[in-house]
Amino acid sequence: MTLDPRAGASQAPARPEILTHRIGDFEPELGGSLTEVVLAYETWGELNATADNAVLVEHALTGDSHASGAPSPEHRRGGWWEPVIGPGKAIDPDKYFVICSNVLGGCSGSTGPASVDPETGRPYGMRFPVVTIRDMVRAQKRLLDDLGVTKLALVIGGSIGGQQALEWAVEFPDFVDRAVPVAATGALGPQGLGMSEIGRRAIMADPNWQDGDYYDTGKRPDDGLEIARMAGMMTYQSAAGQWERFGRRPASRSPIHREQGGRFEIESYLQYQGRDLTSRFDANSYLYLLRAMDLYDVSNGYKSDEEAYSQVKADLHFVGITSDWLFPAAEVKESAKRAAQAGANATYSEIDTKSGHDAFLKDWAELKEAIKPPPNRT
């Protein structure tokens, strides 16, 4: 294979460990077209001689390709799945060729709305076509093909990473040996859709958003993105977890807006999380990835979810999180049941925690237990 690690990245990340690969023209399934598409990615370990030891790790909404790695100035928290990926860990680069790529539509090296459209010389903005979970998976398939991968031993991820893991099993049944969607279902429910809409509305209402053409204005829709992030954070945690962590305790950080009779810690936490995201994420990209999450329905393009699930040949293991209210455990379990009814080798396990949706980025011991292959397959 020949790869040009820097080719065509319109927003090439200034991080030596991140590679970029030009996958070329791309036709998103809902229309429009993209040229000179680039995916940023990172790898750990080596592809074996039979090219079938690859593990694809899928990141969540605001994640990136840096799934593994020690903390650094660029990644002050280190890899977002560092406790999961590494020698002797659940996903071991001594055995597997581990890949994580920034999704199509993202803003961490892959082509997205902040990228320059080669045909106009200006950032796409909202002229970027709507991309779906399936588009993300199809783009990744091209990258894996070019890397010489012939089979995925495992594809795994949480949230929209879980949607991608599921879609891999449906879209490329012969390419996937095992798929593990964590905290994801066949389709997001109305409560999640509603919370997305709050975020979308907040970004689009920000006067700095300028219908997405803010890149050369010197202003960014930070207020809107902050509010969207706050709404997102609410869906990532549980009531019980928030009682434990925040309760009604007074704020420990300085206020970012006018105070009204004191402030609570949960408020300053949300404000901090909102502000933090604006320093590393593009608002348009947030809109596109959020929409991909909303629109994903495993049955899209099929007569029913049953027909979609019946495509699956991989072992399909769903992991639910008991206190998740974005993708409730009962709905994850129902997806596993539907898949099994459709003939897929689908199983389900649960992480019992107060951490909410975010448990897949926090509850390491429980996560590692949940994602390990069943005993009869190791």
Next chain:
Amino acid sequence: MTLDPRAGASQAPARPEILTHRIGDFEPELGGSLTEVVLAYETWGELNATADNAVLVEHALTGDSHASGAPSPEHRRGGWWEPVIGPGKAIDPDKYFVICSNVLGGCSGSTGPASVDPETGRPYGMRFPVVTIRDMVRAQKRLLDDLGVTKLALVIGGSIGGQQALEWAVEFPDFVDRAVPVAATGALGPQGLGMSEIGRRAIMADPNWQDGDYYDTGKRPDDGLEIARMAGMMTYQSAAGQWERFGRRPASRSPIHREQGGRFEIESYLQYQGRDLTSRFDANSYLYLLRAMDLYDVSNGYKSDEEAYSQVKADLHFVGITSDWLFPAAEVKESAKRAAQAGANATYSEIDTKSGHDAFLKDWAELKEAIKPPPNRT
């Protein structure tokens, strides 16, 4: 008693059924002062000779004094508790003198941030002092005193109306015979506080908000208020109820903002609810009432919630709603338990429904069953 039905109302409602009463100067408990405070109110039925047949009905966040009444051009949905209040209904004006007053800080006839400050001749805006649930109750007490009421046979309400019902029992123990907080606890949890913060942030981020001084600009922070309302609506419904009502069905209304790959009904519902509120509600008032909800803690001013509950002499009946996530039933039940442990005659019942928090404005049969006095007291 002498009442001047129009005295001093800075935003006198153009509805003949609404009365206003000047309660005079008022010192909010957290500081600041108000002069010439007016409360708007409506009544049904007559005060009896012993002046002890009064029922005070407390409205929720964006409600008003119009608890009962047939639909009219001004109130196209009619009274918000019409099925509960009326001859032969759960609260019968043939037996009781029923009163509902717009809260202090509101925008439906009572003095609030949109009112003109008599000392400056300009609307208060954010110079309006922070008002608490206790302040609302203390202001209502003045109104009831002036109306000649000597005892409340019942004080009842849902959400912040429930907080007020509870506070009445704590603050004026000898004045209340029975208090029924519905869908309210001794203190809002962090998940509710977080959702409030999203709304607050959205209003304050709206450039039209102008730190609250938008009244003479010709522009209103409608985007911010719409987003705040959307966040509120999410807390008023349950996941199960939203699946039933909206599912992932496509939108039936026109979009109000840029579309991204189709639209869902839950989105257009939220957009509609947001827009609808801006036609009848003041954004600053929303901020103040939301803050009163956040800040309310039955233990405020006492050593503990136990000490607060120990003040109560009324029958105190909490009503929880099984699918409520703003004031979860388990927390309402816990409040009842704490009150009983403190020596109050506190009881608890539950409305089993998918309607979520809003059940107290929807599930009429269950509500009427829950709020009726226990058999041994009728």
